[in-house]
Amino acid sequence: MTALLHLPSPSLIELESALRDRLWRGNMLVASNPSMPSGFAELDKELPGGGWPTHCLSELLLSHYGLGEVRLLAPVLARLSRAHRQIILLLPANENEQTVYPDGWAQIGIDPARLLMVRAPRPADRLWALEQALKSASFGALIGWVDPLRPEALRRLQVAAAGANGLSFLFRPESAQHQPSPAPLRLVLGSSKGTGERKLSVRIVKRRGPVLAAPLLLDLPAPRPLRAPLVKRPTDVASPRINRHAVGRTVLPYFAARSHPAPAT
Amino acid sequence: MLPVAVIEAHGSKRWIALANAAASAAGIVPMQPVATALALCPEVLLLERDAADERQALNEAALACLRYTPLTTVREHGLLLEIQASLRLFGGRRALLGKILQSLRELALKPSLGVAPTAHGAWLLARSVEPLKAACASSNQLALRLDGLSINLLESTGEHLPTLSGIGCRFLKDLRRLPRFGITRRFGRALLDELDRAYGGQATPYTWFEAPLRFEARLELIARVENAEALGFAARRLMAQLSGWLGARQAAVTQLTLTLHHERWRTSERPLTHIQIGLANPSHDPEHLFALIRERLNQLRLDAPVEELSLSADDVTQADIANGELFPTAQSHSISLDRLIEKLSARLGTDAITRVYAKSEHRPERCWGMQSATQAAPASIAPPPAARPTFLMKEPKALRLCGHKPFWGSPLVMLCGPERIESGWWDDGLVERDYFIAENEARQLLWVYRERRANDVAEQWFLHGLFA
Numbered sequence: 001m002t003a004l005l006h007l008p009s010p011s012l013i014e015l016e017s018a019l020r021d022r023l024w025r026g027n028m029l030v031a032s033n034p035s036m037p038s039g040f041a042e043l044d045k046e047l048p049g050g051g052w053p054t055h056c057l058s059e060l061l062l063s064h065y066g067l068g069e070v071r072l073l074a075p076v077l078a079r080l081s082r083a084h085r086q087i088i089l090l091l092p093a094n095e096n097e098q099t100v101y102p103d104g105w106a107q108i109g110i111d112p113a114r115l116l117m118v119r120a121p122r123p124a125d126r127l128w129a130l131e132q133a134l135k136s137a138s139f140g141a142l143i144g145w146v147d148p149l150r151p152e153a154l155r156r157l158q159v160a161a162a163g164a165n166g167l168s169f170l171f172r173p174e175s176a177q178h179q180p181s182p183a184p185l186r187l188v189l190g191s192s193k194g195t196g197e198r199k200l201s202v203r204i205v206k207r208r209g210p211v212l213a214a215p216l217l218l219d220l221p222a223p224r225p226l227r228a229p230l231v232k233r234p235t236d237v238a239s240p241r242i243n244r245h246a247v248g249r250t251v252l253p254y255f256a257a258r259s260h261p262a263p264a265t
Numbered sequence: 266m267l268p269v270a271v272i273e274a275h276g277s278k279r280w281i282a283l284a285n286a287a288a289s290a291a292g293i294v295p296m297q298p299v300a301t302a303l304a305l306c307p308e309v310l311l312l313e314r315d316a317a318d319e320r321q322a323l324n325e326a327a328l329a330c331l332r333y334t335p336l337t338t339v340r341e342h343g344l345l346l347e348i349q350a351s352l353r354l355f356g357g358r359r360a361l362l363g364k365i366l367q368s369l370r371e372l373a374l375k376p377s378l379g380v381a382p383t384a385h386g387a388w389l390l391a392r393s394v395e396p397l398k399a400a401c402a403s404s405n406q407l408a409l410r411l412d413g414l415s416i417n418l419l420e421s422t423g424e425h426l427p428t429l430s431g432i433g434c435r436f437l438k439d440l441r442r443l444p445r446f447g448i449t450r451r452f453g454r455a456l457l458d459e460l461d462r463a464y465g466g467q468a469t470p471y472t473w474f475e476a477p478l479r480f481e482a483r484l485e486l487i488a489r490v491e492n493a494e495a496l497g498f499a500a501r502r503l504m505a506q507l508s509g510w511l512g513a514r515q516a517a518v519t520q521l522t523l524t525l526h527h528e529r530w531r532t533s534e535r536p537l538t539h540i541q542i543g544l545a546n547p548s549h550d551p552e553h554l555f556a557l558i559r560e561r562l563n564q565l566r567l568d569a570p571v572e573e574l575s576l577s578a579d580d581v582t583q584a585d586i587a588n589g590e591l592f593p594t595a596q597s598h599s600i601s602l603d604r605l606i607e608k609l610s611a612r613l614g615t616d617a618i619t620r621v622y623a624k625s626e627h628r629p630e631r632c633w634g635m636q637s638a639t640q641a642a643p644a645s646i647a648p649p650p651a652a653r654p655t656f657l658m659k660e661p662k663a664l665r666l667c668g669h670k671p672f673w674g675s676p677l678v679m680l681c682g683p684e685r686i687e688s689g690w691w692d693d694g695l696v697e698r699d700y701f702i703a704e705n706e707a708r709q710l711l712w713v714y715r716e717r718r719a720n721d722v723a724e725q726w727f728l729h730g731l732f733a
Contacts, residue, residue, distance in 0.1 A: 064674075066709035070655045070733040086602055101657035101730060102621040102633045106648040108655070112621050113645045116602075116638055118609060119617045129609055136608075138601035191708030198708065 029209035036167060039075020040218050047185070048208045052076055056168070057154075057161045057183040061205075063174040065092075065145075067189055068200045071108060071220045073169065077141055078109030085140025085166070088116045088133050090126060092145035108221060114140075123147055127157075134160035134168060141167040148173070151180060158182040177205055184208055192217055268309040272299055282314055322374060325482070327474045328506040329368045331513035333361060337474045343376075343391065345384050345471065362399055371505040381407055384469050385462040392418050411463055412438035421455040428452075437463075476513040480578040482506045489528060489570035493562045496525070496571060500558050503576040508551035511584070517547030520580035523558060526573035536569060542611070545639040546603045547582045553604055560611040606638045615639060622646075627688040628696045629657060629729065651684055652702060654712040654730030661727035664713065671713060671726035675706035683715075702732070 016023065033056060035049035044050045052058060052073075062069055070077075077087055087110065092098065102112035118133070120126045130144050134157060142164070149157075149172070161168045170183070177188055186206040192199040203215040268288035270281050281302050284293040291306035302309060320339075327339050333355065336347035348361060355361040362378060369376045378399035379391030386407050390400040393414050402410040414437050416422055416429055429452075434440050440448070440460065448457050461467035482503050490496055500523060511518060525538040540561050548554060610618050619635040622643035626632035636643065664671040671677045682701030689695050698714040705711065712730030 064707060064709060065656070066711065066731040066733050067707075068710065068732070085598075097659060098656045098731065099659055100621060101629065101654055102623060102646050103629075103649040103653035104655040104657075104730070104732070106646045107653050109648075111645050112623075113643050115621060116606070117619050117621070117635075118613070119619070120613050125613060129613065132608055133605060136601045136605035138598050138605055198704075 029207070032208070034165075036076050036079070038072075039079075040072075042216050043202060043218060046204060046207075046212055046216060052167050052169075053185055054165050054167055055162050056185065057158050057170055058168065058185040058187070059170050059172055059176075059181060059183045060187050060189055061172050061174045061177050062189040065171075067191060068220045069171060069189055070105075072189065072200060072202070072218065073141070073143070074108040074110060074221060076167065080140035080167075081109075081111040081114040083140065085114065086116055086138065087114050088118060088139045088142045090118045090120070090130055090133070090142070090144040090146070093121060093123070093126065093147055127153055130157055131160050134164050137164040137166070139164070139166045141169065143169045143171070145171045148176070151182075155182045181206070188215075190215070268293070268306055269312065270302060270309055271312050271314050273314045322372070325372055325502075325506050326369055326374055326376075327509075328476065328482075328513075329372060329509040330365060331474070331476055331509040332368065333365055333512075335473070335513055338471045339474050340388075343388070345388065347384075348380075358401065366397070366399075368505050368509070372502050381410075383407065383463060383465040384471070385459065386411055386464070389414055389418050389463055408464060412436065412441070416440055419456065419459055421453075421459045425452045425456070476510050480507060480510045480581075481575065482577075483573060483575040485573050486571060489572060491567060491570045493565040493567050496562050496574065497559050499574050500562065500576070501555060503574060504551050504555045504558070507554070507576060507578065508549070510578070511549045511581075514581070515584055516578075516581045517549040517584035518554070518578045518581050519544050519547045520578075521554065521558075522577050522579055523561075524575045524577075525567075525571045526575070527567075527569040528572050530569065535572075538565070538568075540565070541579075543639075544607055546600070546607075547584060548604075549584045553607075557607060557611045560608065564612065610637075610639065627686055628694060629653070629686070631689075631694065652681065652712075652732075654710075655733045656731040658729055658731075661714070661729045664726040664728055666726065671703070673703075673705055673711060673713075673728055674709070677703040677705050677711065677713065679703050680710075686714075687717075700729070 029046075029048040033049065033053050035047065035051035035053045037044050037051040038047065047053070060069060060072075081087060089100065091100070100112075100115065100117060102115075105112045105115065116139075118129050120129050126144075126146065127149075130142075130146070133139065133142055157170075174188060174190075177186065184207070186204070188203040188205055190201045190203070192201045198220075199217040200220050201215040201217055204212045266285070266287040268285065268291055270284040270288045270293055272279050273282035274280075279299045281293055281295055281297045281299065283295060284302075288302075288306065288309055291309070293302045293305055293309060299311065302311075323339050323344065327337050327344055330337050330344060330346055334346050334348050334351045338345045346365070348358075351361060352358055355364060358380065362380070366376065366378065375396040377391050377394045377396050379387040379389070379394065380399065380401040381387035381390055382402075382404040386402065389411060390402060394400045400410070416434055416437060416439075417426070419437075422429060429440070434443070437460070440456075441464075445457060458467060462469050484499055484503055486499055490499070503523075507518075507521075510516075521542040521544075523540040523542070525540070527536040527538065529535045540558070542554075542557050542561060544557075606618055615637050616635075618638040620638050620640075620643055621633050622636055623646040624632050624634055664673055664677075666672065667676050679701045680703060683699035684701075685697075685699050687697045697717040699717060700712060700714045703711045703713045710732035711728055712732065713726060713728050716725045716727065
């Protein structure tokens, strides 16, 4: 070591160029496990390995549900479901309030037949179920909506996740970002504060690599008709159309208006 | 250690059959009269030998060993297993012996093992070693190893033993040196035959043990057990037999029943607790089956102490034993998924693990159903023509109005809609709703609707879903 320090600087440069492929520097991203592309080019660029990492836990921290957390994962989940891999959902504890709506998952490209939903009201059972699922390594992706977790429990889960070749995501409350966690990847999801555009802001608070200062702004795939403008004074347009359709037919007045331009003129 | 000896009755005489280390140290040896033993060591605990129990234990052991070889035979004091064909499958002699030893220890037995090219040679070797030890001889060592054994081990010496030791025959090699004709004339044909069987000069026919058609095993517990978790150890003994039986029948089990026989209360019938374990996919893996039993036992609250356990295989199918795989494939994924589902439903209940399927309906709350994950996977669902949220409220939540705008965290901004869903006049669930996609200041995308038939103006907006 001392001999190396006394070497003149040119040979250090030579040494560095010789070791370029084998030397890890602090500002480089480390990819230790295979990963799956997230479907968002901006995000892939910042994730170590160029995508969601396998064999470890990824924490997604968010203040409340409905920000687009599932749509963020939709591209990779869609790919897994097309490959007939299972997606295990450990649903939130207040599960008597919400249920999975299969049509909504089908719409963002995820085959609902590949979803396996696990419900466990007691926190101890939820942790046990998560650990068993991680150990079984039989899933393409595992998504857990978890309650406040103790660090020991998280460490246990991370150890179990190391053997799983699928993706493991934990949705946790935003307040957990200041607690230490063994998960190698932690993202805070939020909404962009600016008006007008609807973008999901993703702040990477922990990754195997340098700190990322600015949050990423991602364009999520919006629910399809959202691209269409809202019909002015909806009731006026809707009521004459409805009468023409059979009872019980789902009608989207906007599409109806577009497909039948004749009566309006 | 307490000196313990087992006694055996021969007519009116009672002999010591077996003594433990403490008793042997006091001078108690097999074939000693009981009176002598008591004089040597008055505090010795004498136990009567129970032939029926011994036979039962041997049968259980034979069942457990069927996993390793189909050719098993039960003899008076032990088992003979033909393992030549199993050596390769189980990874060699050492690995196989380890597994057999492990299985027998699960049955709380302490076997001594002998391995030799001839059945009777192995038998003599096994009898010559201490419990939990193994003596092995290859074909060229066999004669050498047998020569050094005492003639006491032979079964057909019987009343000739004093004569034999009188003429200086102490080991098998001494006996072999005698002229064969002379042995036959003096001690009968049996002794020479036994010697030939051991050294391989004569073949031995055996009748092999056959597994019963139905599996049912009972286990009487030594002590009353009041803790359900402690029953796991006893259940493990039953599982060892079950796995041997499944191996012999090339079968896999889909339904198991573990019955707990509780302590009798006064004169009434013995109360029973039946624990039924159903499997989605047939399994013959003892570890997996035991994990399911353990989960169920951990949940159990015992009303009364348990005296006896019994295990029966109720539903058995032919096992299709897959080849081992080097890398995980789709097949091994689906097997481990089935196991996960079984394990989770053993603890959380079958309705805690579900899949969704689609119904032909327009009303969002009725267009899907839940089915247990143990059933066959549902058909794929085609994407709907209009926007649908990923999560649906079980009960639509009424939204209050704030300045004529519905309010959820903050006033909502309608982004898209309306989409009218009007259906169900023929049953009780008439729905007349205009659905909108709305957003609040926290940027949550919500699926809200306005009830068209609302009587009260304040009650007309509802939150029904979440675009997560």
